[in-house]
Amino acid sequence: MHRNRTIKVVLLSVVALGVVQLVFSRAQTPKRMWTPNKIPAHATFVGSQACAECHGDKVKSQAHTLMGQALEPVATSGILTKHPKLSFRTGPYSYEIVRKGDQSFYTVTDGKETITLPILYAFGLGFAGQTYVLQGSGVFLESRLSFYNDILGLDTTIGQARDVPTSLDDAVGRVMSKDETLQCFGCHTTGTVKGGKLDYQNLVPGIGCEACHGPGGEHIELGKKGEPNAHKIFNPGKLSGDDLSQEFCASCHRSVEDVTALPRLGGMNNVRFQPYRIFNSKCYSDDRRISCIACHDVHQPMKDEAAAYDAKCAACHTAKAAEPAATRLCKVESKNCTSCHMPKIELPGAHFKFTDHRIRIVKPGEPFPL
Ligand code: HEC
Ligand code: HEC
Ligand code: HEC
Ligand code: HEC
Ligand code: HEC
Ligand code: HEC
Ligand code: HEC
Structure with a gap:
């Protein structure tokens, strides 16, 4: 999968689009995918509050995330x-x-x-x-x-x-x-852009539940009757690691394909495009332990202390023999892994340091790797 995507990217940039895409998508297993910012015209949304009755904690905490207030x-x-x-x-x-x-x-x-x-x-x-x-x-x-x-x-x-x-x-x-x-509006609101049209009168600000899970009406109806309902709502957690990062979250955060299409790979600005950055890390693969949701629970405000991520690295960087792919351990430090290997990088003019998701050994004085 990892390798397939590399091939796709390389080919996409040199060969005509249609042919390659066809060959590639046939090689992929079919999947049910809700694309958050490509919402079909007929979709009807019930709103995040309608989820509160049964998923109250998530509704409360998600409203305080930055995404919830985008x-x-x-x-x-x-x-x-x-x-x-x-x-x-x-x-x-x-x-x-x-x-x-x-x-x-x-x-x-x-x-x-x-x-x-x-x-x-x-x-x-x-x-x-x-x-x-x-x-x-x-x-x-x-x-x-x-x-x-x-x-x-x-x-x-x-x-x-x-x-x-x-x-x-x-x-x-x-x-x-x-x-x-x-x-x-497609990336910063919920269901306001449908079938390629902006429904400005009914604008729902921020990323709500149904932006990521799709329309929830049927799911709720069945739930209220006490009938099995999980199959009536899209759960991105069931995607493979790579699909989750490069297709789902990347529909707004921008994938390898998106960035490869930019002149000079978007320059330093691409530090903001986490799916692209992490793809080029040696840690990256289809493994779910390196997908976006391994480190981020999107229903909760993001954790900002480095220590909170140590266990995520240790999932692979462990001395356990069962994990041969990444038994390499750090000789330098045994905690706060991200503070050195995911450096904060100032984007000129942004007055902000973004977290570089290209996990790597940072060499002093090296230029920003595009
Ligand atoms: C009447 C109660 C009820 C309401 C309201 C409700 N849900 Fe659920 N939801 C459930 C139940 C029950 C499950 C199944 C839980 C389980 O099997 O562990 C579930 C499961 C889910 C799942 C997991 C599906 C899976 O594949 O495992 C998602 C995602 C979800 N709900 C999202 C939502 C969203 C978004 C809303 C609002 C649009 C919502 N729910 C409103 C009862 C409800
Ligand atoms: C930015 C996208 C996004 C938004 C917004 C979002 N979710 Fe989720 N949700 C996910 C992903 C990804 C998973 C899979 C998580 C996992 O498997 O670790 C998930 C899983 C779930 C689940 C099933 C797993 C569990 O932990 O019980 C429920 C229920 C759920 N979401 C409800 C909601 C509700 C309710 C809202 C709105 C308050 C919401 N989600 C908003 C992306 C989102
Ligand atoms: C519909 C578009 C959309 C989707 C899909 C989406 N994001 Fe976001 N995300 C945003 C926007 C917009 C912001 C910036 C919000 C701001 O700063 O105001 C953001 C911000 C974030 C942040 C910053 C912290 C916070 O609390 O929100 C994290 C972390 C994040 N996204 C992770 C994810 C992950 C993981 C996924 C996939 C499961 C995902 N996003 C899917 C649009 C999206
Ligand atoms: C393809 C989806 C997408 C589009 C289109 C998009 N954004 Fe965003 N925007 C995001 C994501 C994801 C983030 C969070 C990552 C980041 O901070 O760069 C974000 C972050 C931002 C932020 C910074 C929030 C912060 O972190 O402080 C601003 C401001 C913003 N967007 C405004 C806009 C405006 C204005 C437009 C249209 C001219 C726009 N965006 C178009 C996805 C998008
Ligand atoms: C191995 C762990 C890890 C993975 C995997 C990961 N992130 Fe992050 N992410 C972090 C850390 C650490 C931060 C910085 C937290 C802090 O210090 O505030 C962060 C910050 C962010 C931010 C806030 C903006 C910034 O630059 O600080 C966004 C948005 C984000 N991640 C999105 C994503 C998306 C989308 C994916 C999947 C492509 C992803 N992350 C995968 C660890 C991870
Ligand atoms: C899914 C498993 C997985 C996770 C999670 C993971 N890594 Fe890795 N990491 C790998 C693999 C595989 C390699 C490559 C091993 C090799 O080259 O021998 C690697 C390589 C590295 C390297 C060496 C890079 C180089 O340029 O030689 C560093 C540093 C690193 N990881 C740090 C981290 C940190 C810090 C985290 C948590 C933020 C993390 N990794 C999370 C699997 C993972
Ligand atoms: C103080 C900064 C710092 C912290 C914190 C840190 N590292 Fe490192 N790490 C380094 C440096 C520098 C190297 C390169 C050492 C060398 O090549 O001699 C390195 C090397 C590595 C390597 C490659 C080892 C090899 O054999 O090539 C891995 C994997 C790694 N670190 C993972 C981690 C993990 C996981 C954590 C958290 C438990 C972590 N690091 C914490 C600075 C740090």
Whole structure:
């Protein structure tokens, strides 16, 4: 499987897509896969609260994860409420984000002309920061500036030009194409993009239960009657390790295939794409002990102390003879494995250090391995 995927990636980058894909998918065992951000038009969702009756603990804890809050309505945005006036200046342009009641307004002026737009949604609650989607005339715009936790203030959005804007329009932000708008909302909301259309009126912010498990209506009906119901809901935990990491979580976190298609592999920015990074680690295989869910319970806030992950490494890096593939033990240290082998890497302009999922021996002074 591991090897198959390598072949697929290499071939995909040089040969015409269709033919190779066909050959490859025939070699794969058929699987039932719910793809979180490719939701069919007919899917109907009941909402996370409907799961609470029987899975109460998960509903409570998942709401506090970053994924659960991957998009915030402006009215309840913690950052925008806590910082009622944010400002920034670049060249001749002055910016302000100002709170008025439960709305926030994004203003740019060059001293002569002024553009003020309402903020529609706040994307990301994350460690790194928050980007704003603005309502232009008939289009959505991605704000040129984002809020960063590290500086408790505004700076240029990752991926946008860092030099002085060339015009007032340019200073506001970037017009999002229709496709990009669908993708943004597809990865940061639940069931809002269905059959390739954005159902803006019924937007459900953040990644809820059904984003990952698919529609839950039938499952609940059977459950209430006390009938077997597990087969009526998708459980990603039943996927193979590699499918889970490279297909399922990667549908939003970006797979080897996604990154291979980027110019220069996305440059240093690919440190954010964990499925890609871990794929290139010697530890990686189809083994479920190295899949995303071996280390992350997505129903709980992420653990941030290195010691919490030691047992995950020890699952393979053990002196037990039953584990011949990875009996190599560390001669340097017996705890806090990730602190050295999964280094935190500062992405220029992101005001944040991402955790490099390419588990490896880090050589002092080595360049970032793309
Ligand atoms: C009326 C009770 C009830 C409600 C409401 C309910 N479930 Fe369940 N769920 C169950 C039961 C019972 C099982 C089977 C548990 C078992 O066999 O251990 C289950 C199992 C599951 C499983 C595991 C399936 C598998 O393949 O093992 C998932 C995933 C799941 N539920 C998700 C959800 C989601 C998401 C919602 C809300 C959309 C939800 N459930 C609402 C009762 C419920
Ligand atoms: C529908 C899209 C989507 C899917 C599917 C998805 N993620 Fe995420 N994930 C996100 C987004 C968006 C964020 C960033 C949220 C933020 O910072 O505001 C995120 C953040 C995270 C975080 C940061 C910490 C936290 O508490 O949320 C972890 C860990 C994570 N994802 C793991 C996973 C794993 C493991 C899977 C697969 C089981 C997965 N994700 C599937 C969209 C997704
Ligand atoms: C293919 C899925 C995908 C698309 C499309 C996408 N995101 Fe994300 N986004 C993610 C994931 C996964 C993360 C968490 C990993 C990370 O922090 O980079 C994330 C993180 C973020 C963060 C940082 C949160 C933090 O960790 O502090 C912001 C802000 C953000 N996205 C905004 C946007 C905006 C705005 C768009 C559209 C212009 C967009 N995203 C499009 C998946 C996506
Ligand atoms: C980011 C994707 C994601 C989200 C969001 C998510 N789950 Fe899950 N869920 C998973 C994965 C992956 C597994 C398999 C975990 C495993 O086998 O270790 C799982 C397993 C489960 C199970 C069965 C295994 C168990 O631990 O009992 C239930 C029940 C469940 N989820 C309910 C929910 C409910 C309820 C919500 C919403 C509050 C939810 N999930 C949100 C990805 C997700
Ligand atoms: C061997 C353990 C391990 C595996 C497997 C793993 N992670 Fe992580 N992940 C970590 C650790 C450790 C951190 C950093 C925790 C901290 O210090 O805050 C982390 C952090 C993250 C973050 C937060 C952003 C960052 O850069 O710190 C995201 C998102 C994430 N992981 C997603 C994933 C996804 C998706 C997969 C599957 C491709 C995955 N992880 C597999 C250990 C793991
Ligand atoms: C699924 C089993 C598995 C897990 C879990 C796992 N590894 Fe590995 N690891 C391996 C295998 C297999 C190799 C390659 C063995 C070899 O090259 O002889 C390896 C190699 C390594 C290497 C040497 C890399 C090099 O460049 O030579 C380091 C360092 C390492 N692992 C650290 C870790 C750490 C730290 C963790 C936990 C965060 C971890 N591993 C989790 C299986 C695993
Ligand atoms: C203080 C930093 C540090 C910590 C913490 C650490 N290591 Fe290492 N590890 C290293 C260095 C440096 C090397 C390379 C040693 C050499 O080549 O002489 C290494 C080598 C390794 C190797 C390759 C061994 C070989 O024979 O080639 C493995 C596997 C490994 N570490 C796993 C782990 C695991 C698992 C943990 C946690 C129990 C861990 N490391 C904790 C720094 C660390």
